[in-house]
Amino acid sequence: MRTAALVALSAALALFALGLGCTKASTLGSTASRVSVPAADEAPLMSIDAMISRAGTRSYWPNGANDWQALSAADQQALIAASPACQDFVSFVFPADADDPAQLNKADVDQALRTDGALVIKGGQIVYENYVGPYAGHPEKRHCMWSATKSFTTGMVGSIAEDSANGSGVLTPAGQPITLSTRLGDMADLSAVSADPRLANMTIEDVLSMNIPDPVWNEGYDGNIQTSNVVHMLYVDGPPDMAKYAASALMGPAPATGPVNEFTYSSGNAVILMRVLQELYGDDAFATLPWTQLFDRLGMTSAMLERDQRGVFVGSSYAHMTLRDMARFGYAYLNGGYFNGQQVIDPTFVQAARVIGAGMLAPGTTDSDITEEGSFYSLGFWINPNPQVLQQQGIRSFGPTFPMTVDDADAGVTANGLLPGSKFFPNTPVDMFFAAGHYGQNIMAFPEDDLLIVRMSHDSEYFSKLDRINSKARACFLGASGG
Amino acid sequence: MKRTFKAAALGLAGAFALLGTATPAHAVTMVELQMGAFAIENGVFNVVFAKEVCSCMFVDGLTLQDCTDPIRDNLPSIATSLVNISVDPVGQTVSSSYKGADEINVALASLGIAVASVGGPAAARYDSDRFGCVLTELPASAAQPVTSPSLDGGTDVGIDPGAEGGVDPDAATDAAAEDGGGEAAPVTTAPSCGSLVDGQYCGSDGIEDGDPATLYACAGGTLSTVEVCANGCLADFGMDSCN
Numbered sequence: 001m002r003t004a005a006l007v008a009l010s011a012a013l014a015l016f017a018l019g020l021g022c023t024k025a026s027t028l029g030s031t032a033s034r035v036s037v038p039a040a041d042e043a044p045l046m047s048i049d050a051m052i053s054r055a056g057t058r059s060y061w062p063n064g065a066n067d068w069q070a071l072s073a074a075d076q077q078a079l080i081a082a083s084p085a086c087q088d089f090v091s092f093v094f095p096a097d098a099d100d101p102a103q104l105n106k107a108d109v110d111q112a113l114r115t116d117g118a119l120v121i122k123g124g125q126i127v128y129e130n131y132v133g134p135y136a137g138h139p140e141k142r143h144c145m146w147s148a149t150k151s152f153t154t155g156m157v158g159s160i161a162e163d164s165a166n167g168s169g170v171l172t173p174a175g176q177p178i179t180l181s182t183r184l185g186d187m188a189d190l191s192a193v194s195a196d197p198r199l200a201n202m203t204i205e206d207v208l209s210m211n212i213p214d215p216v217w218n219e220g221y222d223g224n225i226q227t228s229n230v231v232h233m234l235y236v237d238g239p240p241d242m243a244k245y246a247a248s249a250l251m252g253p254a255p256a257t258g259p260v261n262e263f264t265y266s267s268g269n270a271v272i273l274m275r276v277l278q279e280l281y282g283d284d285a286f287a288t289l290p291w292t293q294l295f296d297r298l299g300m301t302s303a304m305l306e307r308d309q310r311g312v313f314v315g316s317s318y319a320h321m322t323l324r325d326m327a328r329f330g331y332a333y334l335n336g337g338y339f340n341g342q343q344v345i346d347p348t349f350v351q352a353a354r355v356i357g358a359g360m361l362a363p364g365t366t367d368s369d370i371t372e373e374g375s376f377y378s379l380g381f382w383i384n385p386n387p388q389v390l391q392q393q394g395i396r397s398f399g400p401t402f403p404m405t406v407d408d409a410d411a412g413v414t415a416n417g418l419l420p421g422s423k424f425f426p427n428t429p430v431d432m433f434f435a436a437g438h439y440g441q442n443i444m445a446f447p448e449d450d451l452l453i454v455r456m457s458h459d460s461e462y463f464s465k466l467d468r469i470n471s472k473a474r475a476c477f478l479g480a481s482g483g
Numbered sequence: 484m485k486r487t488f489k490a491a492a493l494g495l496a497g498a499f500a501l502l503g504t505a506t507p508a509h510a511v512t513m514v515e516l517q518m519g520a521f522a523i524e525n526g527v528f529n530v531v532f533a534k535e536v537c538s539c540m541f542v543d544g545l546t547l548q549d550c551t552d553p554i555r556d557n558l559p560s561i562a563t564s565l566v567n568i569s570v571d572p573v574g575q576t577v578s579s580s581y582k583g584a585d586e587i588n589v590a591l592a593s594l595g596i597a598v599a600s601v602g603g604p605a606a607a608r609y610d611s612d613r614f615g616c617v618l619t620e621l622p623a624s625a626a627q628p629v630t631s632p633s634l635d636g637g638t639d640v641g642i643d644p645g646a647e648g649g650v651d652p653d654a655a656t657d658a659a660a661e662d663g664g665g666e667a668a669p670v671t672t673a674p675s676c677g678s679l680v681d682g683q684y685c686g687s688d689g690i691e692d693g694d695p696a697t698l699y700a701c702a703g704g705t706l707s708t709v710e711v712c713a714n715g716c717l718a719d720f721g722m723d724s725c726n
Contacts, residue, residue, distance in 0.1 A: 099554045114554065134549040142543045226521040235530040239618045253689030256704075291613065304542055306615040320542045320615060458555045 028391050028398040034421030038483070041386035041423070045431045046447045048336045048351045052343070054450070055335035058124055062331070063340040064299025068324055070126035079127065086128075086476035092468060093118050093455065094132055108461035113440065113469075115459075116143060117323040121331065121452040122477050131323075135456075142302055142320040143456035148437030149305075151353075152294065152329060153270045153315035154208050154380025158337065158349030159293040160277075161204075165346060170280065180205040180348060180379075184272070188279030193272065194247035198259055206261075207269045208380045209357030213259035216252040217266040221372075230267045234317065242308040243268075243275030262364030263357075265373065267316035271308075274315040283311060297344045298332055300325040327454045330435070330443035333381075334452055352379035354433050354447075356395060367398055371405045374416065374463045375424045383433045384425045384483075416464075427471035427483040436463075444470060449478055518561055518594055523587060526602025526622025528562045532579035536568060537607035537616035541575045564590055575609035578620070676701035683709060685723045698725050 028034060062068040071079070080086040095112040097103065103111045116135045120128040135141050145152065157178075163169025164178040171177055172186045184190060184207065185200025193199070198213045205211070220228025229249045232238055238245035246268025278286040290313060295303040302325045306318035332338070333353065337345030357378045360370055375382040387403060390396050403424055405415040423430065435443040440457030444466070453473050459465075467483075474480040522528055539550035547570060565587050569578045581587060581601040588597050603622035610617050675691045676684075676699075683700050686693025690706070693699060698709040712725035 099552075101554065104554070134545050138544070141545065144538060144543065220516075223517045225516050225519060225527055228516075231516070231527070235527055235534070236525060239530070239621055253684070304613055304615045306538065306542075307610075307617060309618060318538075318615065320538065 028388055028400060028402055028421055033419070034388065034400075035419045035426075037386055037388050037421070040483070041389055041430050042392075045354060048347045048354075051334070051336035051350075051447055052338045052347065055338040058335075060124060061340035062299060062324075062328055064296075064301055066299075068121070068126045068327070069124065070129065076128055080476075083476055085472070085479075089469075089472040089476040090128075090130070092465075092472055094130060099133065103460070109464045111460045113457065113459055113462060113465055115440070115455050115457045118453070118455040119323050119327050120473060120477055121327055121454070123450050124331070126327075127477055129323075139324065140302070140322060142304065142322055143441065144317075144437075144439075145319040145321065145326070145441045146317055146438035147267070148326075148435040148441040148443065149315060149317050149319040150208075150267075150270050151380045151435035151443070152290075152303075152305075152319050153273065153313075154349065154353065155329060155332065155345050156290055156294040156315075157204060157208065157273065157277075158345035159297070160289075161349060162337065162343055162346040163293070166343075172280075178204070179346075180352060184276050188276050190247075190276065190279075192279075193244050193275055196247070196251060196254075198251055198254065199247055199272070204273070205352065205358050205379065207273050209352075209359040210263050210265055210269060210377060211261050211357070211359035211362050212250060212264050212266060212269070213261050214251045214254060215262050215264035215266065217246075217250050217264050217268055219265050219267065230316075233268060233271065234314070239309050241310045241312075242271045242314060243310075243312055246271050260364045261359075261362035263359035263362055263369050263373075263377065265377070270315035271312065274313045275310075278312055287311065289313075294329075294344070295325075297342065298325075298328045298339055300328050323454055323456055326441075326443055326456065327452055330445050330452045330454055333433075333443075334445045334447060334450070349379060353381040354378060354383060354431070356383065356385060356390065361396055367402050368405075371403045371416065378433065380435075381433045382436055384423050384428050385430050386421075386423050388421045389430070423483065425467040425470065425483065427467050429483050432470065434466075442466070442469075446470075446474075449474065449480070451477065518591070518596065520596055520598050522562075523565070523581065523591075523596075523598045524600065524602050526581070526605055528566055529579040529581060529602065529605035529622055530618065532566055532568055533577050533605040533607040533620075534616060534618055536570065536579075537575075537577040537609060540570065540572075540577070541609035542615040561590060561594070576606060576619070577616075578604055578606035580604035676704050676706045683723050685712075685717065698723060 060066070060069055070076075080090055093113055093115050098112045098114045100112075103114075116133055117131040117139070118128070119126060129139070131137065131139055135143075160169055161178045161180070164171060169178070172182060173188075174186065176182070176186065178187070181203050183200060184202050184204075185197075190200050202211075202213070218227055218229045220230050222228075225231050229246070232249070233242050233245050246266070250266060250268050250272070277289065280286075281289060290303070290305050294300070300321060302320075302322040304320045305313045305315070306320070307313050328339075332344055333350055337343055337347050337350045355378055356376050359365065360377055370376065376385055377383075387396075387398050391398060401420045403416070403422060404418050404420050407415045418424065418426070425432070429446060429448060431448050432444055432446050434445065435441070440455060440459035440462040442453070442455050442457075442462070444453040446452070451474070453469065455469075471481075471483065516522075536547070536550055539545050540547060566579050566581055569580075571577075580603075584598055584601050587601060591597065604620065605618065605622050606620035607616045608619045609615065683698060684690050684693070686697045686699060690699050690701075694711075697711050700707050700709050710725060717724055717726050
């Protein structure tokens with residue numbers, strides 16, 4: 001049944017892409033200057049069933065009372081000392097001059113990483129763990145997850161869907177199970193939030209993949225405090241009722257010709273979804289929902305989730321937890337949603353987190369919408385597919401220079417350093433998917449490698465450095481080279 | 484026991500979530516937020532400092548010094564010199580208030596920004612082991628308009644943090660157009676419904692060249708004026724109404 005559902009999901013996505021995806025006269029495959037496609041990029045992703053099956057063979061789970069299994073500190077040090085590749089990884093992630101004030105005089109992309117803590121888990125065991133600065137010697141200290149909170153919200157809803165599917169959880173008022181295709185309006189009366197029918201028609205999948213009709217939300221990329229909707233939501237108009245503010249700012253006027261969906265990164269989405277869940281569950285049950293559905297089941301005893309003044313969780317931004325609890329969540333996803341003898345997260349949610357999402361397949365989504373993000377977005381996570389393979393498979397087509405961006409179109413000066421046809425993270429495998437939050441809160445999952453890389457940080461900029469983090473970690477802990 | 488800190492050297496750990504950057508990726512990295520009159524008049528920095536210092540100290544367990552390390556800051560550096568932060572470690576509250584308008588104007592003079600008044604204070608309280616910090620006091624926006632002649636009727640001014648003193652007049656214009664902030668620009672062309680479906684719309688809610696304080700009706704693409712709103716107009720997706 002699970003497999004059938006996943007096949008249906010994949011087919012629906014493919015049909016959607018074929019029918020409505022971006023069409024261009026000149027596509028990525030038509031240029032001779034594109035980079036070659038590594039054979040590994042064309043191989044199928046490890047199946048969700050295989051991920052769950054492998055999980056079933058694990059003999060140890062870090063379920064709260066049992067902490068993570070870990071190499072001893074001495075063994076970790078010996079591992080690093082014995083390998084130049086490992087020393088390269090450590091010096092990159094924990095540069096000696098990370099907090100040197102002189103770093104502030106450099107361009108963001110040239111500044112050193114400012115990692116507060118990093119953790120690598122291979123085969124279910126911690127093989128590397130380190131904390132510096134105020135976190136040195138204090139692995140119990142929490143860190144704000146910022147936008148990585150969206151991944152936790154996605155996992156929580158995936159847990160609700162899993163319970164709903166197996167008969168132990170909540171249903172819609174009409175008695176239907178909660179799935180990716182459940183409409184917000186089917187879960188609750190949204191009239192207190194918005195009268196816009198487009199909001200009620202958005203599905204859970206739409207919300208979590210940023211597939212928004214007629215979006216006008218401004219996440220604030222220009223730094224303008226007055227026009228940034230996320231700043232308004234968190235700090236100006238929103239605090240009394242963030243979801244209501246977000247609903248009012250998410251979409252523009254409805255065109256007479258009907259809505260046009262487009263990927264727009266919106267922190268409002270997760271907060272709106274939390275508000276819908278508050279309506280569905282009622283205040284008391286909702287107040288414990290992140291713990292009953294997710295945190296407690298994964299043994300994430302440090303996890304906190306802050307709320308607005310109305311008691312709605314700020315599911316976009318305000319989770320706090322330790323590095324080891326970040327890893328517990330990542331481990332659940334690495335295991336197909338299975339954790340410690342239980343299918344905690346619906347596998348369809350995990351699978352949807354590994355493939356390009358409905359938002360980036362939407363008819364209004366342009367190539368530049370994607371390149372501006374610097375990665376593909378799935379369902380609450382970021383992914384690293386090869387765009388040429390996506391095009392070969394008919395999932396989405398791209399312009400001839402994708403994903404290259406140029407600062408000076410006439411001169412052809414590349415802005416992101418990528419060549420046409422490249423992956424966003426060229427030296428990282430296509431099956432890697434990751435949570436990402438402001439200032440460098442990262443959970444990178446590599447299913448094929450059975451590897452997790454987790455870090456919390458106060459980076460000025462980190463997206464341009466993720467490929468190097470990944471490739472150096474894989475060189476150290478797997479002896480691997482390339483993506 | 485309350486301690487009051489002058490925040491002259493204050494940075495802020497993780498001040499703003501999920502903001503973009505110019506290169507290479509937007510969604511989950513950062514950009515330094517811009518200083519402007521809007522932030523001062525509306526108490527924005529007070530809210531940020533109250534909430535995020537509370538979370539940094541009482542949720543994450545860092546010291547005030549850790550939380551205010553400049554290397555962790557992505558607010559405009561000058562913002563820290565505009566506020567006073569108070570931390571009550573026993574009551575687990577943090578509050579922030581702006582210094583006086585005169586003092587702030589001196590500090591902002593090099594940026595070409597002037598304010599006539601400042602937004603009120605903000606406060607946050609540690610709630611519980613599950614829910615962390617929550618804002619308990621939000622600032623009342625300043626009632627008086629900005630006096631700087633370079634500003635377009637009470638709107639913000641975008642400052643390129645890399646360009647000292649560089650007032651961006653386009654930013655003010657754009658901000659006014661997008662948010663309907665401040666006084667409405669003179670309407671020089673007749674308003675129209677454009678592609679709007681039938682319904683009632685504030686002038687700022689999709690009506691082309693509309694007056695933000697006027698409620699219009701669109702029917703079959705034809706526009707009519709419902710009323711001029713004495714207390715402003717509230718947008719609500721084709722069912723807009725006067726306040």
